[in-house]
Amino acid sequence: MAGTPDITNPYYDAYRLAGEQVSSTFEGRIVNIQEGYLIHPTHADGFVDKGDPVALFDGVGVALKSASSATEVIPVDTEGVWRLSVTNTGLNNFGTITVGQVLFIDPSGVVNDHWVGAYAIYGYALEPIDSVRTQIIAVKVHWQYPYWYYDPVQQ
Template sequence: MAKNFVQEGRRLFLTAGSGVKSGDPVAVGQIAGVAVADVDSNNQTTVDTEGVYKLSVKGIDGSGNSAVAIGDAIYFVSGDTPKLSKKATGVLFGYSLGTVDSGATAIIPVKLK
């Protein structure tokens, strides 16, 4: 093993912000993932940056309502509810493995980037 190895890198201990719960999508800078546990008293948690998770996604993009298709890029926008959609103004989060009707919100599998 190389002497400069730090960690595998799939799961990172990061400051994710207040109120983050286990299973929530998060973005820290350009690092996107899913919280593995609720944040602690310092707003830190372990964030999984790989895999496929069922998450709430809204069928919108930067121009308004837009259906989500399998393979569409999904972005994290911190000020939105839910935080995941096709709005390219956010942080690239991953790729849709399900569909959402235009303007609707649904829980679908999302592959983390």
């Protein structure tokens, strides 16, 4: 019957309010991916390290553990605010990285400010970088549409 709430639905809540979180913290944001599928910064052993920014096709996140083989399954947090090494290339329209600016991850696992050669949109800067350099800053990591989705030339 239309308009009758389905109280058997696990998301049903008679007291719900707009803006409340339905999932518990971390629910759905952690994905488990084999190390061999991850793009990440280069290390001596060739495997991802805990805390590395990673990309998996169009998805992005932060590795929650280090790997010792390419077949090891790595939990990846796909959301949140993380302190990460970010490179200001100086090639964007502003020459600086400003708060709220979109950041990208490149095929080498480097998070930076320039979309050319980028693998995926990585997230947003929460701290500025005022000159061309690499610095550890707070980044809002966010898995979203691929950057080319917004580029009419690529469609």
